[in-house]
Structure formats: C-alpha cells, structure tokens
Amino acid sequence: MSVFEAIQANLLSPAVLFFALGLIAALTKSDLKFPESLYVGLTIYLLVAIGFKGGVAIAEAGIAKVWLPALAAMALGALIPLWTYPLLRFGGKLSAVDAAAIAAHSGSVIAVTFIAATNYLKAIHQPFESYATAFLAVMESPAILIGVVLGKLATRTRGGADMTSLKAAAHEALLGRSIFLLVGSLLVGWLCGKPGMAKVEAFFVTPFQGVLALFLLEMGMVAGRRLEDLKKVGPFLLGFGIVVPLVNGALGVWLGKLTGLELGGATLLGVLSASASYIAAPAAIRMSLPDANPTLYLTSSLAITFPFNITLGIPIYLEIARTLYS
Amino acid sequence: MSVFEAIQANLLSPAVLFFALGLIAALTKSDLKFPESLYVGLTIYLLVAIGFKGGVAIAEAGIAKVWLPALAAMALGALIPLWTYPLLRFGGKLSAVDAAAIAAHSGSVIAVTFIAATNYLKAIHQPFESYATAFLAVMESPAILIGVVLGKLATRTRGGADMTSLKAAAHEALLGRSIFLLVGSLLVGWLCGKPGMAKVEAFFVTPFQGVLALFLLEMGMVAGRRLEDLKKVGPFLLGFGIVVPLVNGALGVWLGKLTGLELGGATLLGVLSASASYIAAPAAIRMSLPDANPTLYLTSSLAITFPFNITLGIPIYLEIARTLYS
C-alpha cells in the first residue's frame, strides 16, 4: 500500500468522515449541538476504555518491556516544550507567556489522536504494542509542568502568587480529570489482567470504534468553530502547527526504535509526540497562565495540528517508521 | 400469520411494551424523568445509526435503484400537506394557520416509527430494502416547507417579516439538527460502505434495538403527558389522526410498488407517509408559524398518530402491501 492509498483509506474511515461532518455542521451553522454531559460521558468512556485496555496489555507484556520506552516518552514530553519554546519566542516573536503556553501544548498529547492511530493500524493490519497506552498516560504531565514553569520564570515579578499557581498547575497536571481517569484505569486494567478484561470487553472494547466516530463528530463541530480564528494566528503559527508535529513525530518514531519498540509501537510514539492536547493542557494553562492568549494555543492545537494529524499525519508517521525500520 | 397475530406479536415486543410503561409512568405521575441530555444523546445515536446503516445500504445497492423511489418519497412529502390542508381548513373548520401547521405535520416523517417498522419486519422475517432510510431522509424537508408556505400565504399581511421567517423555516427544514444528522450520516455511510460498517457495527447496529426500547420508554412518558389534551382537540382531529395515516399509508405503499420497490420497501414507504413528526416539524413550525396552536398539531401527531402507528398501524400497512403485491 502506497502512502497515497494509506491516506485515502484513512480519509474514508467513519471516524474521519464524521469529523468532517462535524466541521460542516459548524460551518453551515446547523443548530446541531451535543449537550455538555454527552461530551463528558463520551470522554469518560474513551479514557477509561483506552486506559483499561492498555493496563491489561501491560499485565500481559510484563513491566520489563514497558519501562524503558515509557521513560523515553516522559523525557520526550518534557523535552518538546524546551525546544519549541525558543523557536516560538524568537522565531515567532511571541510573548514569553504565549510561547510557554504553546510549547506546553506541543509537548502534551491527546487521547483521540492516539486512539485514531490505533484504529488505523488495526484497519490496515499493522500489529502494534497495545501497552503503548502507557506512553499516552505519562507524556502529558511533564509537558504541562515544564510549560508552566517556563511561563512562570519568564513572568516572575509578583513572587508569592507564583508558588500557589505552580502548585495548582501541578495538581491539575497530575490529578486533572483526564489524566486521573487514564492513569487510574491503566492501573485497574493492570491489576485485573485478562480475566478482568473478559468481563468488561463487550462494553469497553467491542463498541469502541463506533463511540470514537460519534466523538469525532462532536470534535469536528468544536474544531469548526475555531476555523475562523485561523486568520488571527498568523502564518508563523500555521506553519508551526504542521511542521513541528512532523519533526516531533519523526523524533518519537526514532526514540521508539532506540528503546526497542516494534514498528507499530514506534509509530504510536511518533503520533503521541506529534499530537497536541486541546483538552487537558488548555485547562491547566488557563488556570496557571491566565495571561496567555487562548486563541493562539487552542487554534494551533485544535484547528491545525489535530485535523492534520488525524487525516494526513497518522499515515505519514507510519511511513516514517517504515523507512526507519526497513 | 394473520393480521391479528401480527398485531399481537408487535404489541408484545419490548419496544411497544416499554412505550406502554412510559405511558403508565406519565399517567400514575411517577417522578420518573429522563434528563434532557439523555434524550438528546439517544436521539443522536438513533439518527446517526439509522442514517449510517442506510448509507451503507445505498452504497451496496447502487444509486440507480434508489433515486426513483426517493424522488417519489419527496413528492409524497410535498403532496400530503397539499391534500390535507383543504380537508383541515374546510372539513375541520380550523383556522388557516392551524390547518397549515397540521398539514405540514402529516407530510413529515418520524424516525422512531420507521425504525420500529424495520424492527418489526426483521422480527417476522420479512425482507426489505435497507436503503429505505434514504426516503426517511428526504421526505421531511418538502413537507415542512410546503406547510410553512401555506401558512404564510394564508396570513400574509405584514409583508417583509414573512420573508425572513420563511428563510428561517427553510434553514430549519434543511439544516435542523435531526435532518442534518440523518442526511449527514447517510452520506458518511455511503462513502464508507461495507468496510466502514465492519468497524462501527458493534456500536451502531448490534445494540440498536435495545436503545430503541429505552427511547420508547421516554416517548411513552412524553406522549402520556399529552393524553389529557385529547379532550381539547375535538372529534375531527381525533379521526384525522387515525384515518389520514391510513390513507397516506396506502398511498405510500402504492407509490412504492409503482416505483419498483419490493413488498418490504413499499411497506416502509407506507409507514413513512403515514407517520407524522413530533420533533423536527414542531420545532420548525413553532419558529416560523408561532401563531399556530401547538396543542392541536402536537396532540394529533404525538398522542394519536404515533401510538396508533407503532401499535396497530405498522402491521396494517404491511397487510395493505401484501394485498397489493399478491
């Protein structure tokens, strides 16, 4: 299968098409709207399901196989903000706090993109390490923490207040609802193992792809509403939102190979490095760096990087992995 | 199986029994209540699932088979308000705006009745064209538009204002949430075809009938609350709500045969013609003909036609089709 065919197969999957339908709903100003509690319910389901599945996979594979690439994933989460910050600050001429906020986002990860990638790999029969969910679970916190510290250092003037909001950021980065659910379900899955999976598989695994399609319909609407902000962010961020994921994706794949992952797992680590959170990170940043401009970091991660990744990015990272592994 | 047995089998299905349970909840004033977001979530699920399945069916059957009966369905949607309007206006002595509103409702369609009919056909092993969902998707808009135009013509006095509310009605009729979801999911299903279905079947197809049963529990409660309005609507509308669906049902079956549908598909076109919306149409009418009295059109479609159709109507339309096709 050529890259071109791979991209086409991805574009015609229900998940991506429902995402496009959501975009259209937003652009045609249809009155379609998901109630917030439906959004929350879908999120809880997806995080618990992916975490549980990953935990069971770790129990099967044994921790010996997982710790090294997981550590690499954490390091990557912390390093990405460190290299993107100067790029944004000096290349993009952004204010310190905006640069820090966007840097935190590029280091962060988003479960939906990861899930879409696993579905894609499954669809084209490319095997992968299911315990890769562990990397999803550990990459987010370091990225957010580093980003917030960068922002605070750059704006330290009021002293005392900073410590409390750093603490709030740490609380959010470690115990915020999406990370808590993901890590917690991973642990539950780990403790349960295969016998536990047998009990709940019909709910957490079988219908999973359909739920994802419904969720992407909602995400399409949310991203669609941000599309008009593309004009506001300027050409630098536009390019940043596509080129930096490509670089980070390659970095992730390469590090995956280095730490002993197979082709599938390395692709997933690439996808994670390339992805940028538009749920957990914005919440943490809005609370700990309220002076950063949400239009910049949200548009970049939600309206540029996210659509790029789920349409073109995923097949490209796989292609990068194939090149590296051949 | 005799009509009598067919009706009995239908009445003892979980869907119809849960509808009855909902009626009882409303009549005994139990404090049972579904949160609105659960209602919205169930609606979104049902519309997306039915639309997607229909789209896949179109992809399988090929557009060549679908376009003619679909066109007939659209024509039927537009014609029904045109013949019921004078009946309501002169037979029922209703005001022009009320006649137009009720006429729009009789032309419109309701997904739940359609779904109940497909389940019924499946249960008694009567094959049908799955792409019939396409008819569901195209009948609603013409009916609402014609109804609103009739109402506007009859009450044109204030000139300018009319055009803007006609435009609002058109927007609602074409992009209102239920039509948007149905048509959009149909297109997605069409583009995905069988391979897409394989991915999401476990969510959109397997549990579908159970979700419908739960939804009908809610619909029973909503219809039950309208039951006391039966006294207010008078004997004409009571008869109208049962006789007109029978006529339209026969019309639909006949047109289905004419345009080449099999027995099952013709039955479904009959069910669609006979059904009356109590979700999309009321929303459109309340916004574009606010002077029409909701008690009249809602009671008629929700408390008379809908319960009649899902209990007795569906087996009757099938019987009509059997007679016509034998």
Add this chain to the structure above:
Amino acid sequence: MSVFEAIQANLLSPAVLFFALGLIAALTKSDLKFPESLYVGLTIYLLVAIGFKGGVAIAEAGIAKVWLPALAAMALGALIPLWTYPLLRFGGKLSAVDAAAIAAHSGSVIAVTFIAATNYLKAIHQPFESYATAFLAVMESPAILIGVVLGKLATRTRGGADMTSLKAAAHEALLGRSIFLLVGSLLVGWLCGKPGMAKVEAFFVTPFQGVLALFLLEMGMVAGRRLEDLKKVGPFLLGFGIVVPLVNGALGVWLGKLTGLELGGATLLGVLSASASYIAAPAAIRMSLPDANPTLYLTSSLAITFPFNITLGIPIYLEIARTLYS
C-alpha cells in the same frame, strides 16, 4: 476455593477496583466528576436491564416457583426495620426519628450490590436463579413504609400533616423512580419472554458488566466524599453497619433455603437482606421524615454497609450459604 481466595477474586474484579479508584478520586480531591445526567442515565440503564432480565427469567421459570420466596423477601423487608428499630433506639440511644430512618434503610435493598453479587456468582461459575431480581423488586417498598410509619408514630404530635406525608411516602415507596423502573421492566420482561430478550440482549445483557464498572467508579466518588463523616456517626453505628448486615444476610440465606431456593438464590436473598439502599430510601425518608439526620443514615448505608458488602460481604454470604446447604 477458600473464603480467602473468594474474597481476593472479588477484590480484583474490575467493578470493585473501579469503586476503589472512585474512592481515591474523592480522597485526592481530583476534579473528576460525573455529570448528574450521566449518573441518571447509568441508573436507568442498570435498573431497566436488571428488571428486564429478571422478568424474562420469571417467564422461563414460571410464577409457581417464584411466589413463595418473593413473599418471604417482602416479609423480610418489613421485618428487618422492626427488629433493628429497638436496637437503634435503645442500644444506640438514637432519637426515635433517626432510629426509624436507619431501620428503614437496613430493610431496604440496593440494586448495585445485588448486581455485583450476580456478577460475582457468574464469575466463579456458581449457578443461581435469575428470577431472584423479583426479590430485589419487592423488598424495598415494605421496608420504607414500615420505617416511615415507625418514625411517624414516634413523633405524632401535629396530627393532620402526618397523613399527607404518609401518603407522600407511600407514593414514593411504590412509584418512586427506581422502584417504578425496576418493577416496570420486570413486567415488560415477563410479558416479552425469551423472544423479546433475543431482540435487546446485545444492549441490556452483553455490555452490562462494563457499565456496572463505570457506575461503581461514580459510586466510589460519592462514597469517598462521605468517608469523613465516619467520625461523626460514632462507634455504635460503625458496628451496626457491619454486624447487622451479617445477621440479616444469614437470615436471608436461611429463609431462602426454607422457601426452596437453591444455594445461589439463597445467597442472593442473603445479599439483599444485608444490603441497604442509599438512593431510593434516602429520597423517601428525606421527604417524609425530614427531621431525621441524613448524615447518620447515609453514612451508615453508603460509607459502611455498601463498601463492606461489595468487598467482603458477598463472598461471606456465599460461604454462609455453602455451610447451610452442605
């Protein structure tokens, strides 16, 4: 399998582990929160599913087998408040209204514990009578009614007002949403029987255990928030919340044997007797005995009896049954 192994198997099930995760979320003050409508949706699903399944089981088994143990269950529901009331009043030195409220709770039942018990029995391949759900459906109302009457008798001073709130309590005890849903779905299942089950099994049965796990995550959070009230209730209620379920559990098992149940069914009757409602009963009591202190009865049933039952209690009641039946 020894009791110890049985308990361990239970503790490592997804349901119990997700409950623990919910406790941790509450104790670490994570901002994880389920929207109320998700909670309501999960409750509706669980009650309808369990009721429907039980009704189908009754249809299969025949009413002849069910009526005697069901009657015993009702009697048990009424008797438990009668023996626990004096214990609370004179042993625990509680006020009359508080004693009545707590007594009502110990007689009441909670679907989640029952469901967890059926899952547990299924997991260890212990057969049981599926129609046991009928006992769940009939035990709650008598317990609440007796409890409220006890409370009213003890505080009768204002005359007239009492009758109206007794009537309100009866309405709540018989038509309150959880009892209505459970009894109603039981009837629907009974009328549908096996053919109806075939239609909705994929929604109401297959994913059931997974939904339960998600629900217990929420219950863990709710129970966790009550944990700090443990200090307020004093040692008597702490002991009461564990010892009384053990006594009632043994009583239930014994009565189950007496009325002809097999080992599995008797265990379930024991679990029901031992369990205490923290949903339906508090609602009824808060409305009809508003002077009772919710901290006492809620902490007792939600933060003591419930966690005890789903972790240690269930395997213990099974062990009691094994001893009695050997």
Add this chain to the structure above:
Amino acid sequence: MTTHPMKLVTVVCEAYAKEAVTKLLREVGAHGYTLFPVEGDGSRGKRPADFPEFANIQIEVIVPPAVAEQLMEKLGRDLFPRYAMVAFESEVRVLRPQKF
C-alpha cells in the same frame, strides 16, 4: 409602557426540598415558578450536584409583596430548620401585574 412593582423571592436549597417548597408556593397562592439546577457551597457543605443527595436547586417566584412576606415567613419557620436552604427577596417590575 408602564411596569408594576412585584417581589421576586429566590430559594436555593437541596433538591430533596423541592416538594416541600413547591407545596408551600401553592399554599400561598403563587401562579408559577422557575427552577434552576445549580451547584453550591454553604454551611452544610459543598453540593456538587452529581448525585441526588448532593443536588441543589434554585427556585424563583414572582409574587405580590404581601404574598412574598407570607412566603418568607413560612420558609423561615417551617423549612429553614429542616433543609439546606437560603432565601432572599428583591424588587422587580413586571408588565402584567394581574398574572402574578
């Protein structure tokens, strides 16, 4: 267009008090009310509204001044001691005084 003075009485309380409050409203002769699902914090702890026991509502009712006084008095006497509850009144102006 002339507007007329009325009182707006607002009650914030645990959801289980709904029946008791609306019964009181009927007794004093209010013609309607509006109910909000809310979250809250107060002397009886946080009410995050994710579970019936922690659910909170706000009920607003427009009534003539005399009815407002009666209502406040009964709320304070019968319901304040039993339920998590706060109540206050304020001045509003309406178009159709006969409606309330």
Add this chain to the structure above:
Amino acid sequence: MTTHPMKLVTVVCEAYAKEAVTKLLREVGAHGYTLFPVEGDGSRGKRPADFPEFANIQIEVIVPPAVAEQLMEKLGRDLFPRYAMVAFESEVRVLRPQKF
C-alpha cells in the same frame, strides 16, 4: 470603586422562543446575554425540560435603562401573545457602564 446603575431584564420562556428573543435583543442593541436551562410551572402548564417541547429557558440581559424600556415594550407586544413567557426588570449596578 464606583458602580453604575443598569437594568437587568429577565425573560423566562419556552425554549422554542429562543430565536425570537435573541433576535429582539440584537435589534434593541444589547451587547450580550446569559441563558439558563430551567424548569418551570405557569399558566401554560408544567415545563419539566426533558423534551424539546417542554424545555424552558431563562435569558438575562444587562442594558441601559432606555434600552430596557424598549425591550420590555417589544416583548409585551410581539412575544407575550405567542409564547409561554414571563419577563421582569430590576436594578443592578456594574463597574464598566460602557460595556452594556
């Protein structure tokens, strides 16, 4: 810190009137509004808000007194006869009068 007087106009109505009310707000020149999903009871029956037909909303808008008067007048004339609706105004004080 000085605060400035403004009017708060509150509209409680069936959810289907949302378009009509927000259109009116734009016409009279309001700069924003806040919308609450509510339940209610009134002369046109219970609105338990579990189904679009029975859904109820409250819309609050802060406007200068002159705009409030205009708004109340139009509400009373154009929308009261057509929709389940209640409206009232009250006095509030804000920090940034130019915002409204």
Add this chain to the structure above:
Amino acid sequence: MTTHPMKLVTVVCEAYAKEAVTKLLREVGAHGYTLFPVEGDGSRGKRPADFPEFANIQIEVIVPPAVAEQLMEKLGRDLFPRYAMVAFESEVRVLRPQKF
C-alpha cells in the same frame, strides 16, 4: 417577619475562571455561593457550553454591603482583564443576616 438588606453579587464568566472566582470569594470571607451552568454571548463571542473551552458559569453570592464593594473591586482589578467575565450587584433582603 423582618428582613435585612444584603448585596447579591453576580458573576458570569468562562468556566475556567471558576477556581479564580471561588478563591476570591473565600478571601473576602463569603460563606457560600450558588453556581449555575449557563450559555452566553458577549464581547468574547458565543459560549454554547457544549465543550469545556466554551463553558460558561454564573456565580451568585450574598454578602454584606462592605464585602460586596471589596469583591467588586478585586473582580474588576484582578479578573476582568484575564477572563471573559461580567459582574454586577443588586439589593436583596434576607431573614438571617448573621448567616452571610
């Protein structure tokens, strides 16, 4: 029954400002608050409340007049520049002044 004057301070803001606002309430010494999930429209665009980023809340707090003044001042100084937010105060009357 005698009622006592209090101030009701209302804050409408993006949901992400919740922590910042409730922290401020604790600082000025408020004893409770009520929170409404709302939708809205304002100078910073529509907030349809279907996604955390577009979620909107209204927080109402009853406080003595002096506290209200302090609260409004801090809101205007510390939070208005950072968050989508509107705040206003109005006069209400309560039964138990010591509660607030």
